[in-house]
Amino acid sequence: MSLPLEISGLTVRSPRDRVLLDVPSLSAPAGALIGIRGASGAGKSTLLYAIAGLLERATGSVRWGEADLLAQSPERRARFRAGNIGMIFQDFLLFEELGALDNAALTALFRPRAERAALRQRAAQRLAALGLSDTDRRVTSFSGGERQRVAIARAMAAEAPVLLADEPTASLDRPNADRLIDDLVGLVRTQGTTLIAVSHDAALLARMDRVLTIADGRLAQDEVAA
Template sequence: MADTEGCADREAGPSGGLALRVSGLTVRSPRGRVLLSLPSLELPGGTLLGVRGPSGAGKSTLLHALAGLSAVAEGTVRWGDTDLSRLDAEGRARFRADQIGMIFQDFLLFDELSAQDNAALPALFRPRAERAGLRARAAARLVGLGLSDTARSVASYSGGERQRVAIARALAAGAPVLLADEPTASLDRAAADRLIADLTGMARAAGTTLVAVSHDERLIARMDRVLTLADGAPVTGAQAA
């Protein structure tokens, strides 16, 4: 498989998630400035990709484009057999709900709800027949991430605990793709290291395709491949190391 310039290989991960193929991806600002230019990127299903680079390099822009959240994106983003560029906004939203789990830097939890209820939120948007199974998976993910007292409100949780709830929510739906934006940014080193081990371990065990944007070199070191961005473009050669 041809590699993208600026994308360094690690040992290949297990296959099981959706394969990704990006071609001629360009994202512009409302005024026309190029925010991201990625000529090509191919990932087998189940690959763990780390995306690194300085602030303003285009990392979050790439993550939004991969999720189909950039209405001004040009080019092709194909997950498996689905080309996001051929879908309208409603179609992209349905694809995200069915195929992509997302972990946000600010967690996006509801403080008035328990950890269990937050982790099981995707069940609200699934057919009735699927809801019990999703709630059960959410409970299992919380336990697997070391959270036991999941009936209390997340308002009393630490930053590390809140991020684990967010990860459990993203994994509960069994989506084949997981996109994470700076998942360890608000955590101390010990909590970040525990979360890195849990996140990468669960992704590998499930064969999930994981794309994680991060400044955390310890997280980047656990990825199968690394894409380095600067000024909205891949960094090539020795500069990407």
């Protein structure tokens, strides 16, 4: 399952009331792969965090399916994210003292006991699909590419219908970035997951269905990927 996105009148302001992001309208069907590009400071990550419901100073409407995140309380947004949105960050955010499987299955700790074994099994399956077999080894000994694979497995283990990624290949060399792109795109297309990825990586953007260009906090271009 995946979710469609419908944005209307989205505005994000700074504490000093400066407009950081202004998106009058944007829609994407369920299962779409969308890239977001733009110069540093243009508002790419602001858009990503706004559609995840992580910004308190965001106004307007961000609707995933029937749920309008910006109309919900912070507690309800957090519950929605836990069940529907997986996130991949540039700096991995792994627990160094844990192995790959324990990191990938981390969200099981916050689920009802009856769901934990199944989530851990899915985490192991995602790691295997991403080419990681030594799942008990601590991630301190993993390469950057391996760490990012663990982060992807963690984001996808809960089978969230939406996956948001912030510069997922930025810390990787070209060969590892290309392998990661193949694995990530292959998994989300197989599962029908809606993927929205902020990236400067032309190779990743070329694999998207659609690429948005953000400039000065506004949507400057919306085009089908090459």
